[in-house]
Amino acid sequence: MHPLAEDRDRVYRFSGGDTLVTLRVDGREIPIVRLVAEPRADAPDNTVAFRGELDLDVSRHVLVRMRGYFVRKAPPPSLLVKALSFGGFEAVAFVELENGEIDGKYWLPTYQRFEAQAAMTSATESRSIFRIISRFRDHRVTDRVVDSLVVTEVDSISSQPFALTFAPRDSLARVGGWRSELGATTSAVHSDDFNDIGPDIWRSTGVPRFGWRVQRVADAVHVNRIEGLYTGYGAEWRLRDAVPGLTLRANAGWAWSESTLRGRAGAEWKRGRSTYIARAGRTLDITNDFRSTFDSGSVIGAAFGSDNYDYVDRRVAAAGVWRRFGKGRAVFLRLETGPASDHMAERTLSQGLFRRDSAFRENRGVREGTYWRHWASLEWNPDVSAEFVRTGVGAFASAEVAQGELRYTRLEGRVMARRNAGPLTLAARGDVGTLLGSAPPPQQLFELGNNQNLAGYDYKEFAGTDAAVVRALVMYRLGALRAPIRVGRWFVPAPSPALSAGVQSGWTQVRGEGGALAMRELVRDTLPDYLSIASSETLRSRETDGVRTSVTLGMRFFGGAVGVGMARAVDRKASWKLVFEFAQIL
Numbered sequence: 001m002h003p004l005a006e007d008r009d010r011v012y013r014f015s016g017g018d019t020l021v022t023l024r025v026d027g028r029e030i031p032i033v034r035l036v037a038e039p040r041a042d043a044p045d046n047t048v049a050f051r052g053e054l055d056l057d058v059s060r061h062v063l064v065r066m067r068g069y070f071v072r073k074a075p076p077p078s079l080l081v082k083a084l085s086f087g088g089f090e091a092v093a094f095v096e097l098e099n100g101e102i103d104g105k106y107w108l109p110t111y112q113r114f115e116a117q118a119a120m121t122s123a124t125e126s127r128s129i130f131r132i133i134s135r136f137r138d139h140r141v142t143d144r145v146v147d148s149l150v151v152t153e154v155d156s157i158s159s160q161p162f163a164l165t166f167a168p169r170d171s172l173a174r175v176g177g178w179r180s181e182l183g184a185t186t187s188a189v190h191s192d193d194f195n196d197i198g199p200d201i202w203r204s205t206g207v208p209r210f211g212w213r214v215q216r217v218a219d220a221v222h223v224n225r226i227e228g229l230y231t232g233y234g235a236e237w238r239l240r241d242a243v244p245g246l247t248l249r250a251n252a253g254w255a256w257s258e259s260t261l262r263g264r265a266g267a268e269w270k271r272g273r274s275t276y277i278a279r280a281g282r283t284l285d286i287t288n289d290f291r292s293t294f295d296s297g298s299v300i301g302a303a304f305g306s307d308n309y310d311y312v313d314r315r316v317a318a319a320g321v322w323r324r325f326g327k328g329r330a331v332f333l334r335l336e337t338g339p340a341s342d343h344m345a346e347r348t349l350s351q352g353l354f355r356r357d358s359a360f361r362e363n364r365g366v367r368e369g370t371y372w373r374h375w376a377s378l379e380w381n382p383d384v385s386a387e388f389v390r391t392g393v394g395a396f397a398s399a400e401v402a403q404g405e406l407r408y409t410r411l412e413g414r415v416m417a418r419r420n421a422g423p424l425t426l427a428a429r430g431d432v433g434t435l436l437g438s439a440p441p442p443q444q445l446f447e448l449g450n451n452q453n454l455a456g457y458d459y460k461e462f463a464g465t466d467a468a469v470v471r472a473l474v475m476y477r478l479g480a481l482r483a484p485i486r487v488g489r490w491f492v493p494a495p496s497p498a499l500s501a502g503v504q505s506g507w508t509q510v511r512g513e514g515g516a517l518a519m520r521e522l523v524r525d526t527l528p529d530y531l532s533i534a535s536s537e538t539l540r541s542r543e544t545d546g547v548r549t550s551v552t553l554g555m556r557f558f559g560g561a562v563g564v565g566m567a568r569a570v571d572r573k574a575s576w577k578l579v580f581e582f583a584q585i586l
Contacts, residue, residue: 003037003050004063011043020055026104031058039071047073050095052197062107066097068197088122088213090201094194102139109136117191121201122213123220133185187390204245210237216296219251223302225349225360226284226311228257245270255284257348273324277336280317284345287312287364289446290414290431290453290469302360305352308451308459310364312443313343316373332379341370342406342443361459365521367441369405384416393417408437408444425475425498425560435465439514442521447541448506448548455504455567455579456550463522463541464508465515473502475560495557500565502552508544547571552579 001011016036023030032055039049052068070093093116100110112134119127195202201211214220214234222230232253239246247270252263264281286297287310297309320336344366351360377398384394396414412433419426431453433446446467449460453469475498484491510516523540554565563581568574 001047001049003054011040011047011049012037013040014038025101028104030101032056032064033058037068039073043073045073049073052095057107060107062099064099064107066095069094069194088201088211089118089120090199091116091118092194092198094198103141106141108139108141109134111135113189115191115194117194117198122211123217125215127191129191131186131189133189135185187392204238204240206240208237208239208242210235212236214251215249218297218299219253222297222299223352224284224297224309224311225302225307225347226258226313226345226363227255227260227262228348230255230262232263234263243269258346275322276320277322278319280338282313282315284311285314286310287443287447288452289433289448289467302349303352305360307352307360310460311345312366313345314340315343316340318373318375320375330381332377332382334375334377334379336373336375338373339370340373340402341368342366342441343368364442364460365523366443367406367518367521369441371402371404371406374401374403375399384418391418391420406441408435408440410435410444423477423479425477426473427475428470428472430468430470432468433466435515437514438512440465440518442518445515445518445522445541446508448508448544449541450567450577453504454506454548454550455502455552456569456574456577457548460541462506462508462544462548463519464510464543465518466511467506467508469504469506471502471504473500475500475556493558496559498556498560500552500554500556500560500563503549504552505547505549506544507547510543554579 001008003012003014014035014037016034018033020032020034023032035054035056037050037052037054039047039051043049049071050066050068051071052066054063055065056062057064093114095115096111096113097109098111099107102108112132114132116130117127119125195204200206200209212233213236214232220231220233224230230253232251234249234251237248239248247268248266249268250263250265252261254261262282262284264279264283266277266279266281269276288295288308298307301307316338317340318336318338320334320338322335323333325331325333345363347360347363349360375398377396379394379396381392381394382396383390384392394416396412396416398410398412400408400410402408410433412431414429414431416429417427435444435446445463445465447460448454448462448467448469449457452460453471454462477496477498481495481497484494486492510519519541548569549571550567550569552565552567554563556563561582563579565579566576567579568576
């Protein structure tokens with residue numbers, strides 16, 4: 001029910017009413033007041049109501065702006081709803097509507113934002129978001145005399161019978177009709193914009209809040225060939241109004257095959273543009289290089305025979321500061337320092353539930369030792385990535401210095417770009433890295449291969465103390481199955497198939513005796529009895545001996561999030577390999 005409907009008093013109660021601002025336009029004063037609409041506790045069951053702010057032009061009794069979200073007065077919850085509530089499931093439909101004064105007489109729509117957000121708050125801080133933004137321009141008002149009897153007898157806000165229709169061929173099918181490219185309209189907004197009016201668990205203000213939750217699903221459960229099945233959980237205490245900006249977190253879990261306890265604890269204090277952090281823990285870190293935005297390891301891939309990562313058992317403590325510069329989220333500077341130690345992680349699983357190849361690979365060599373670690377990074381436009389819809393250019397640079405039993409300096413740089421032009425999507429990414437020091441450890445080498453940015457080659461076939469990778473992709477959307485598919489009252493996401501072609505070029509080299517020793521240490525001196533000399537060679541890496549290039553051809557779906565195709569090396573005679581990608585474009 002609309003908060004300004006005739007029978008609104010049986011559903012809503014209102015507060016506020018003070019003058020928010022007085023607009024002065026062409027010598028006229030327009031007083032704007034703000035009301036806060038709150039659904040009544042005794043509202044009828046199954047009523048869908050609005051909770052939020054209403055800005056009104058009191059001189060003409062016209063709505064100027066609405067900002068809030070929809071709520072439903074529901075009967076006692078079902079078993080499914082109770083189960084989702086136990087997991088901390090939150091789903092909210094936000095709305096922000098703005099009108100503009102046209103011809104000095106009429107308040108007409110100029111901006112509308114509808115945003116549905118859903119999250120399993122006990123298992124992750126991430127949210128799934130469905131967002132629609134509409135902008136109205138070039139208004140043309142046609143003045144005409146309307147029968148006053150019609151005006152008095154019809155309530156424009158009252159519920160009227162209507163038919164819900166879905167146009168299969170509207171402006172969505174006419175790409176040339178869009179004023180801006182895909183993603184440009186939403187570039188200035190963020191999911192956090194509604195935190196101040198959203199569920200209490202998303203708000204940064206209020207009484208201190210304690211909850212049992214983890215930041216990532218992987219902190220609760222995951223499978224890999226080192227730990228086997230890992231299960232754990234965590235807790236979070238946000239001090240909010242008691243100590244604004246301070247959050248304490250901890251999580252711990254047990255690796256069942258490895259019989260090892262892992263976890264971490266930390267504190268985060270946000271003060272304006274700065275965030276101060278302190279953390280300590282024991283983690284199983286991934287040694288893969290130049291990973292995509294969403295690649296923080298597979299949660300259950302190893303259970304089905306796929307574990308394309310290598311690991312280091314790391315203890316670390318750190319203190320640091322993160323600083324944001326510029327408007328929005330333009331530039332981030334991060335500084336950290338603290339002690340650390342690296343240890344070898346032994347493989348405990350020989351295969352997953354389904355045997356995809358002869359066996360899981362042995363974990364690559366790790367040089368053990370303690371050290372003091374200094375780390376700094378500078379990131380520009382972090383929301384720009386090949387995997388995101390947001391277009392533009394982004395960059396990242398980092399430096400890591402280790403002093404102690406392990407001594408090295410590791411420098412990395414990255415540039416990413418994405419552009420949409422009609423049915424075409426163009427994405428590119430370049431990475432470069434160098435490892436300095438007389439005796440760098442093998443776990444810090446740069447490794448490239450089939451699952452490491454060079455499709456068409458073997459797993460980590462190449463490595464070195466210096467590396468560079470350039471990747472580019474072109475997608476052409478076919479124009480078919482672009483609209484959501486309606487199934488009764490529900491809509492299924494559009495597959496949106498697209499042809500894709502990509503090219504990847506990589507280069508590595510090894511400097512000095514220290515680098516050569518690290519390359520040899522990637523394959524450990526002692527290997528299990530079941531590994532023959534021939535099979536151990538598959539664990540070795542080599543220099544690229546020049547630039548290596550591969551190409552990929554295939555189909556992508558759901559905006560490029562899922563891809564299937566073929567890849568092959570082009571600098572030598574090679575066969576095509578089947579590739580399947582999820583949440584990774586480049």
